[in-house]
Amino acid sequence: MILDLKNVSKVFGKFCPNCLDHTGADYNSSICPTCNSVVGVNDVNLTLSQGEVLGIVGESGSGKSTLLQLIYQDQEASLGEIFVKDFISKDGKKKNILDANLNELSHLRNSLMSMIYQNPRLGLNYKFSAGGNIAQKVIMSGNKKYDEIRQRAMFFLEKTEIPTSRIDDYPDYFSGGQQQRIQISKALSSNPKILLLDEPTTGLDLSVQAKILDLIKELQHEIGFAMVVVSHDLGVIKHLTDITVVMKNGQIVEKGLTDQILEDPQHPYTQLLVSSIL
Amino acid sequence: MRYAFLDEEAKKEIRRSILKAIAIPGYIVSFASRELPVARGWGTGGLQLSLAIINEEDTLKVIDQGCDGSVNAVNIRNFISSVTNVKTTTKTQEASIIQTRHRVPEIDLQEGQTLVYQVPIPDILETVEPNLEKQKLLHANADYSKLWVLLYEDTSMFGDSRISSRYPVMVNDRYAMDPSPIPKYDTPKLGDCKALQLFGAGREKKIYAVPPYTKVEPLKFEDREFKVENFDGKACARCGSTNSFLDEVYDDNGDVSYYCNDTDYCDTRLELGESK
Numbered sequence: 001m002i003l004d005l006k007n008v009s010k011v012f013g014k015f016c017p018n019c020l021d022h023t024g025a026d027y028n029s030s031i032c033p034t035c036n037s038v039v040g041v042n043d044v045n046l047t048l049s050q051g052e053v054l055g056i057v058g059e060s061g062s063g064k065s066t067l068l069q070l071i072y073q074d075q076e077a078s079l080g081e082i083f084v085k086d087f088i089s090k091d092g093k094k095k096n097i098l099d100a101n102l103n104e105l106s107h108l109r110n111s112l113m114s115m116i117y118q119n120p121r122l123g124l125n126y127k128f129s130a131g132g133n134i135a136q137k138v139i140m141s142g143n144k145k146y147d148e149i150r151q152r153a154m155f156f157l158e159k160t161e162i163p164t165s166r167i168d169d170y171p172d173y174f175s176g177g178q179q180q181r182i183q184i185s186k187a188l189s190s191n192p193k194i195l196l197l198d199e200p201t202t203g204l205d206l207s208v209q210a211k212i213l214d215l216i217k218e219l220q221h222e223i224g225f226a227m228v229v230v231s232h233d234l235g236v237i238k239h240l241t242d243i244t245v246v247m248k249n250g251q252i253v254e255k256g257l258t259d260q261i262l263e264d265p266q267h268p269y270t271q272l273l274v275s276s277i278l
Numbered sequence: 279m280r281y282a283f284l285d286e287e288a289k290k291e292i293r294r295s296i297l298k299a300i301a302i303p304g305y306i307v308s309f310a311s312r313e314l315p316v317a318r319g320w321g322t323g324g325l326q327l328s329l330a331i332i333n334e335e336d337t338l339k340v341i342d343q344g345c346d347g348s349v350n351a352v353n354i355r356n357f358i359s360s361v362t363n364v365k366t367t368t369k370t371q372e373a374s375i376i377q378t379r380h381r382v383p384e385i386d387l388q389e390g391q392t393l394v395y396q397v398p399i400p401d402i403l404e405t406v407e408p409n410l411e412k413q414k415l416l417h418a419n420a421d422y423s424k425l426w427v428l429l430y431e432d433t434s435m436f437g438d439s440r441i442s443s444r445y446p447v448m449v450n451d452r453y454a455m456d457p458s459p460i461p462k463y464d465t466p467k468l469g470d471c472k473a474l475q476l477f478g479a480g481r482e483k484k485i486y487a488v489p490p491y492t493k494v495e496p497l498k499f500e501d502r503e504f505k506v507e508n509f510d511g512k513a514c515a516r517c518g519s520t521n522s523f524l525d526e527v528y529d530d531n532g533d534v535s536y537y538c539n540d541t542d543y544c545d546t547r548l549e550l551g552e553s554k
Contacts (some may be wrong), residue, residue: 102418129431132430
């Protein structure tokens with residue numbers, strides 16, 4: 001087990017006892033009929049093992065990105081427990097990351113996990129150079145040696161096919177695809193155990209998309225981190241992931257091996273989703 | 279008029295803030311900065327600290343950029359002595375309280391002395407994070423990565439940090455602190471200092487402190503040297519000192535000469551006959 005989610009929910013608005021029970025795929029609604037709260041994520045259970053790649057698919061508004069943000073602690077879950085391997089309390093027990101303090105959270109986000117956002121503006125600091133961005137992540141994971149930081153930045157820029165001579169350029173001077181690759185370099189530079197990807201290639205042209213997907217896949221094979229990929233593009237999911245969950249109205253309606261889900265969807269919504277591939 | 283100008287309640291409040299600041303070295307403590315007969319931004323933070331800790335037995339020295347005779351220093355010294363009747367001095371060794379702007383005296387400070395800094399910008403994170411709320415969070419989180427990235431970028435582009443004064447220091451391995459605009463040259467003197475060091479920012483209403491014998495280190499990479507201003511081959515034209523912080527002075531003919539920035543240090547050397 002590297003990542004374990006138990007009964008995780010996120011409700012926006014006041015949280016009444018009916019919120020979770022009266023919303024979801026069966027009601028075809030995310031809005032609580034009693035208190036009008038929006039249920040983003042509804043009672044989700046998930047486990048991820050070492051080196052596994054999980055895909056999350058679903059229509060927009062189904063809670064995919066919210067779920068990812070709950071794992072990365074960009075947002076705080078309303079209910080539930082999230083466990084991450086190597087995140088333990090002082091007495092050696094697994095610690096729920098929802099109970100973590102600020103210091104523990106920054107360790108979690110700097111050393112154990114990395115997030116790649118759809119928009120590189122969220123993952124990169126545009127006031128820092130490409131190398132500076134990577135340096136920030138490396139420094140936060142505890143390395144204070146200039147030469148090592150510099151080499152690490154070079155190494156990952158080379159891996160992501162950014163010319164290393166441009167290490168001191170600012171992100172604004174790179175193309176959109178290159179910015180995305182810098183973001184990937186930054187995310188990988190701290191040797192994370194879990195990589196979270198939120199629509200990593202949406203909005204990029206097809207050839208760049210393919211390159212970035214190949215790159216992510218290659219690095220995943222090479223380094224062996226676990227990955228959670230959120231996408232509404234079933235092609236991306238098919239290409240990258242081993243297992244897939246399908247979300248609708250904040251709930252997981254189907255989970256299984258990726259090829260199984262794509263070839264033999266069981267839930268009516270999944271069938272609709274798969275049949276609507278162009 | 280009250281002794282030391284401020285009313286007792288005000289002094290009590292400032293002393294309390296000082297105690298808290300000493301208890302958490304490098305941590306920025308807010309205080310209610312009082313009105314003084316000096317405009318804010320002209321040393322009112324240091325002045326309030328001095329007024330709050332001074333008593334009849336103290337001997338006061340005030341310097342501005344190392345000089346006892348500059349207008350700001352003279353006025354502050356005159357003001358404090360007029361409201362307290364304490365002895366004043368220009369000798370670093372004789373003073374029990376030294377209020378300073380932008381320098382640490384050349385002569386090593388001793389136990390029992392207090393060095394009071396006037397601080398314009400108390401939070402070192404100001405340069406990288408203008409949002410006060412986020413600054414507080416970053417301090418709470420000990421997240422100084424933005425300062426490090428600044429150092430990284432300077433190192434990659436210029437070979438070393440570009441910061442010449444106000445060089446960030448880490449206090450007691452916990453808080454990043456603004457040492458006030460002292461030159462890099464003075465930064466190493468903050469660490470393991472025998473005297474108590476107090477920092478006051480009147481305009482920004484902040485106090486922080488470094489207790490005696492506290493670890494203070496400039497922010498630097500483990501595999502890089504911390505370099506200070508270099509005066510190799512130059513000597514003070516007055517006292518001949520080759521190991522003090524020197525001012526570069528141009529005369530009307532455009533000729534350059536160098537003088538000790540710390541006037542007391544220069545005078546003391548002359549008195550002791552250590553002249554060239």
